[in-house]
Amino acid sequence: MKGNDPLPPLSWDSRRIQLQGFMTGLHQLEWLLVTLIVLYLAIIGAPDENSHWLLITTALYFGFSLIASRLQFFGSRHRWLLAIHTWVMIGFITWFLHSTQGVSGPLTSLYLLAVVTSALTLGVLATMLEVMVIGACVLLLFELGDQNLTAPSNLSLVSINLIAFLIVGYLTSALVDGIQVSNRMLLEMASRDPLTGLFNRRAFNDLVQPIHAMARRSRRPYSIVVIDMDGLKDINDTQGHGAGDHIITALAQQLTDHTRSSDLLARYGGDEFVIMLPDTDARGAVRMLHRLITDPGEQASPISIGVASYPEHGDSFESLFAHADQAMYASKASGGNRIRVHGAPQAA
Known part of the structure; x- marks a missing residue:
């Protein structure tokens, strides 16, 4: 952040x-x-x-x-x-x-x-x-x-x-x-991930709750984005974990550069990142993530992205995260390096 x-x-x-x-x-x-x-x-x-x-x-x-x-x-x-x-x-x-x-x-x-x-x-x-x-x-x-x-x-x-x-x-x-x-x-x-300096999973889960409650009261949309790196295991196996760590930190910096100060960004675990985008529907989230895909920066590994938005795809953070996670795996199954919105027939 x-x-x-x-x-x-x-x-x-x-x-x-x-x-x-x-x-x-x-x-x-x-x-x-x-x-x-x-x-x-x-x-x-x-x-x-x-x-x-x-x-x-x-x-x-x-x-x-x-x-x-x-x-x-x-x-x-x-x-x-x-x-x-x-x-x-x-x-x-x-x-x-x-x-x-x-x-x-x-x-x-x-x-x-x-x-x-x-x-x-x-x-x-x-x-x-x-x-x-x-x-x-x-x-x-x-x-x-x-x-x-x-x-x-x-x-x-x-x-x-x-x-x-x-x-x-x-x-x-x-x-x-x-x-x-x-x-x-x-x-x-x-509350911080020692490698990237981003919020960790525990901090993200705690901080997301008041934002979700505020969105429900004000009836404002927000989007949950789940990002997973493609091929990190191959990089660790062939180039070593030091190279893998470098790729992870480069992606963390790229995500930080492409998010707003009001967005909540965290390393959720391993090579998985999660972003909460307040006041952003699925269409707005795809526009922001498209810039991320087309500007790879230093990270050499492609990424798979899943998106779910409130209230369109669920009424609780837990369900939205599950839907975004499923969309991310669908994106990965489609070849990776693409964005899929939950419920959409094809990747964006």
């Missing part, structure tokens, strides 16, 4: 899949925060003057997290909703610290939950921005608590906490980025 491949990234967007996986962890972190605060209030006790507001705020925050966990509005296009969660978490922690012991107590480390949440889902830049906001909240808490920030003990406390937040946020974000790179590499290995 070409670099500007517009195919829907449904099954192959590792970032989106990873964000969806982090959703469960996000709500668990929020509930862990509520649990720690409830334990603190149960063991240490709430301050008399702010106890009712503190309990109300904790209940509201827990309700916000609980409702959000039941709503399926998260996705790769709604990362700003993840940011809202972290901003709300920072605001809640700041209110709790202001209502209890301020930043001089041990619960300042609760900000780490917000830092980790941002690092897991929003990336390095957003996390560093939130660490700066946390620093501003800490300074605000000092101001509201009438504490002297320039005192050595307070200054060292703030510095150590902010440095810890920066280190944790950066390392966690870097780890997530490394996981995403590894996922993309594994995905590329699992």
Whole structure:
């Protein structure tokens, strides 16, 4: 496929899949925060003057997290909703610290939950921005608590906490980025044919399903083309498998040059290739494939081609592929190096 491949990234967007996986962890972190605060209030006790507001705020925050966990509005296009969660978490922690012991107590480390949440889902830049906001909240808490920030003990406390937040946020974000790179590499290995660089059979079968569903909804035609090389076994037997591989890669390049960016091209196995041509009926597919036949390029082996089109020749991808495969074998039986449309009395 070409670099500007517009195919829907449904099954192959590792970032989106990873964000969806982090959703469960996000709500668990929020509930862990509520649990720690409830334990603190149960063991240490709430301050008399702010106890009712503190309990109300904790209940509201827990309700916000609980409702959000039941709503399926998260996705790769709604990362700003993840940011809202972290901003709300920072605001809640700041209110709790202001209502209890301020930043001089041990619960300042609760900000780490917000830092980790941002690092897991929003990336390095957003996390560093939130660490700066946390620093501003800490300074605000000092101001509201009438504490002297320039005192050595307070200054060292703030510095150590902010440095810890920066280190944790950066390392966690870097780890997530490394996981995403590894996922993309594994995905590329699992979905691409190593010899030609085209999609393999598994990837083609997965990617073709949303295109088929879209064609059914919009009542638009598409064509399935099955291509098989004639005489590859003889080339492997007489010239070696290296020569056979060269012929296969040359044909793959020729097919890539003759397909559109919207077409789905794959090496289906061995010397068999398959193409899905969206918005193309059988007549249009034959016109495109005729140019392929008359422009052999570097590949020296003739090819047999079978075509089946939706909805003319079937209502499912499986039936269309079977019909195109049968047409390809009929083309091969007729002498090869020709195109046959399913149901047509003779090759095109």
